[in-house]
Amino acid sequence: MHCPFCRHADSRVVDSRTSDDGLSIRRRRQCPQCNRRFTTIETASLSVVKRSGATEPFSREKIVNGVRKACQGRPVSDDDLAVLAQRVEENLRASGSAELDAYEIGLAILGPLRDLDEVAYLRFASVYQAFNSLEDFEAAITVLRAENEAADAARAATAGSASEDAPTA
Ligand SMILES: [Zn+2]
Secondary structure, three states, rough: OOOOOOOOOOOOOEEEEEEOOEEEEEEEEEEOOOEEEEEEEEEEEEEEEOOOOOOOOOOOHHHHHHHHHHOOOOEEEEEHHHHHHHHHHHHHHHOOOOOHHHHHHHHHHHHHEEEEHHHHHHHHHHHHHHOOOOHHHHHHHHHHHHHHHHHHHHHHHHHHHHHHHHHOO
């Protein structure tokens, strides 16, 4: 990395620190020629391909803005939205692709949003998946309900076997 002050072609890393969320590394560097120090931040590249074909860096803020409307009037705080955006970013990074389109990002939002608030999820899904009839909503609600019942049954089964091992009052 070139020194930003004197353009010397080399620099020395004097300190490396991983950010709290583990998604980036800050490096303090020193130029061996002018001895000045500077910081670089290294992150895995993650960009969004827009409909126009242009790319822009992935932004958690845009995720939050994208779901905020669906969460209007729901018991969802700004902190909840920040956690959701973080989960979406982690899922997208885990997918391993460096470039994502709006469809893939929408898909990555659905799961965490459903865990957060089912009404907001249905609102978001209705726009994202272009629901255009009551039947589309009914189908989505049927899937949600069936999956919730399956999850309840699984929880009940787990609780049942746990209580055999260690009965509680
Ligand atoms: Zn320098």
